Amino acid sequence: TKNMFFGMMLMASAAMGFTACSNSPAVDNQLFDESDLKSASLGPITEFPPLVAGEDAGILLMREEEKMAHDVYAVFGAKYDLPIFDNIVASETNHYNAVGILITNYKLTDPSTGVAGTFTNTAIAGLYTQLVQSGSASVVDALKTGAYIEEYDIVDLEKLMAATTNGALLQVYGNLLRGSRNHLRAFVATLETYQATYVPKILSAEDFTAIISSPMETGNGKGTMNGN
Numbered sequence: 001t002k003n004m005f006f007g008m009m010l011m012a013s014a015a016m017g018f019t020a021c022s023n024s025p026a027v028d029n030q031l032f033d034e035s036d037l038k039s040a041s042l043g044p045i046t047e048f049p050p051l052v053a054g055e056d057a058g059i060l061l062m063r064e065e066e067k068m069a070h071d072v073y074a075v076f077g078a079k080y081d082l083p084i085f086d087n088i089v090a091s092e093t094n095h096y097n098a099v100g101i102l103i104t105n106y107k108l109t110d111p112s113t114g115v116a117g118t119f120t121n122t123a124i125a126g127l128y129t130q131l132v133q134s135g136s137a138s139v140v141d142a143l144k145t146g147a148y149i150e151e152y153d154i155v156d157l158e159k160l161m162a163a164t165t166n167g168a169l170l171q172v173y174g175n176l177l178r179g180s181r182n183h184l185r186a187f188v189a190t191l192e193t194y195q196a197t198y199v200p201k202i203l204s205a206e207d208f209t210a211i212i213s214s215p216m217e218t219g220n221g222k223g224t225m226n227g228n
Contacts, residue, residue: 154180
């Protein structure tokens with residue numbers, strides 16, 4: 001699955017103060033409240049049930065994926081001076097730290113290098129390079145790359161959640177999933193201000209439409225879509 005996503009890219013919680021950069025259309029300052037793009041408070045995790053086979057790998061993967069998203073958005077934020085990137089960087093930092101809680105409590109070896117743009121996971125390292133390249137041609141390309149990243153995270157998180165009954169993992173992954181859906185909504189809506197349409201690359205058309213046509217989620221830290 002990772003190779004498929006990577007191959008697709010070869011072809012191809014934040015934003016209260018949306019401000020147009022030079023040669024950019026004016027963006028409605030009221031598109032989203034800043035809190036819409038920030039993940040809701042994770043809340044205390046009171047129990048860490050023992051991991052079963054494969055769950056440790058999922059935790060380590062998400063640590064690298066959240067760092068990758070953070071690092072890509074940081075590059076775009078510096079390049080385009082568009083607040084959506086800087087604001088979502090802050091949210092991705094929260095996601096990265098939330099996965100760190102799992103790593104610490106389960107005494108796993110942290111794969112994070114702590115250095116921007118570098119990764120222990122070689123597939124993630126390659127994907128990072130392709131994502132930065134794909135978004136460097138224009139601000140529209142960067143926004144589309146952001147939407148792709150959020151699709152990528154949504155699919156992986158849904159798979160991890162479907163494969164576990166561990167309450168600690170479900171709490172963290174659910175919180176990240178809600179944040180990714182909000183980020184996807186924000187990127188798609190911002191693209192519309194540039195008269196650009198985003199076509200999903202990974203999600204089904206039905207699932208994509210269900211997400212972007214539903215309201216921003218504030219939730220209770222458990223990652224459920226609007227309480228459903």
